[in-house]
Amino acid sequence: MSRSRLCSVLMLLALISALPLLSEGPKKVLYIDSYHQGWPWNDRIADGIRKVLDDTDINFRIHYMDTKRNTAEDFKVNAGLKAKELIDSWKPDVVIASDDNAAKYVITPYFLNTEIPFVSCGINWDASIYGFPATNVTGIVEVNLVDKMLRQLSRYTNGRRIGYLASDTYTERQDAEHYKSILGIELTEEVYVTSYPEWKKEFCRLQEGVDILIVGTPGLADFDYQGAEIFVIENTKVPTGAMNEFLMPYALMGYMKVPEEFGIWAAQSALQILNGTSPAEIPMVTNHRFELILNLRIADRLGIVFSTGLLKNAKILR
Structure with missing residues (x-):
């Protein structure tokens, strides 16, 4: 067999052996x-x-x-x-x-x-x-990146008592358990409510009993979202945080997952x-x-001035 013919045969064999790979797509x-x-x-x-x-x-x-x-x-x-x-x-x-x-x-x-x-x-x-x-x-x-949020919120208070306010649902209770068991967060007080009047009452009470408040999902049939926004501005006394963007009218700071x-x-x-x-x-x-959200109206209420660096990297709610 000539050398050129041998090369042609070898090339053909190589192509044939590659066909299964090519057919895979x-x-x-x-x-x-x-x-x-x-x-x-x-x-x-x-x-x-x-x-x-x-x-x-x-x-x-x-x-x-x-x-x-x-x-x-x-x-x-x-x-x-x-x-x-x-x-x-x-x-x-x-x-x-x-x-x-x-x-x-x-x-x-x-x-x-x-x-x-x-x-x-x-x-x-x-x-x-x-x-x-x-x-x-x-x-x-x-x-939820609540541990990172709490570290940031702790800059605006000298106390370490952490409260949690949410609707009385399995999901909200489980979130609190995960905060404690997985993230190692010590919650001073957990409050689960079943109505909007109860939510307002406990919100005000917790302002006197904790140094930082985590605002969980209300999930209440009678919750007044617009009224609650005014209520929170008037009654917030401690730094508050939330993990859902739709809750940001009611919290100072939010750390949103991406x-x-x-x-x-x-x-x-x-x-x-x-x-x-x-x-x-x-x-x-x-x-x-995370995506950081800052509520400047609540910041004004608390007399908090955020650093330029924090404002630069945050979504601002005015």
Whole structure:
């Protein structure tokens, strides 16, 4: 066989051996959203994912479970089954899944410790209840950054007594338990109310009994949001903080979680997995970025003057 013919044969064999790789096409990443398109928090998570993946040739797809608008248990179970069927048929190389329902109704019952790699994001406080981390699951857990907020608020008071005021719901009580058990925060007094008049009464009482007040979600059917804004300006005596933006008319300072952080971390982890890293080799983390909001009307009420540096990096509520 001539040398030129031998080279041609070798080149042909190389091309043939590469055909299976070429036929695979782009890698596929599936994002399972527990909620629906148009839900602001999760849409911003998706924006974070796209920010990382848009410059790649990855085939990216979103599947919505719609369990925010449909809360019945049978709907959630069926939504989890539909997501499983999509994974089985589309065969993504990595699955990113946001929020607790995707974990509870998709990953844990069908895929825990299987070969399909998952990156979870947005599970509240404790992922171990779903069996994470696992051999095929890593993730970023969502926590309130109340400890960072309290460190900032402590600059404006000499006392260390911390109060918590919220509606009497399971979620608010659980948040307080997590503040204590996970973040190590000592709450001097916890108050859970069932009506707007009770909320006003306890708000005033706590101004005399604590040095810092965390304002939880009211969640009350009779809560007067506009009236409460005037009431708070007139009756605030101690620095107050909140963890949700819609509560900022009633608090001096807020530390808001950044949803894009979850999407960016999840997408970057997905790329690591596609490059050969096992999910088990990627430690689970918690969020740490925040958006600072300052309420200048309450600051004026308390005689607090924020530093230029703090104002420069904050969203201002006037």
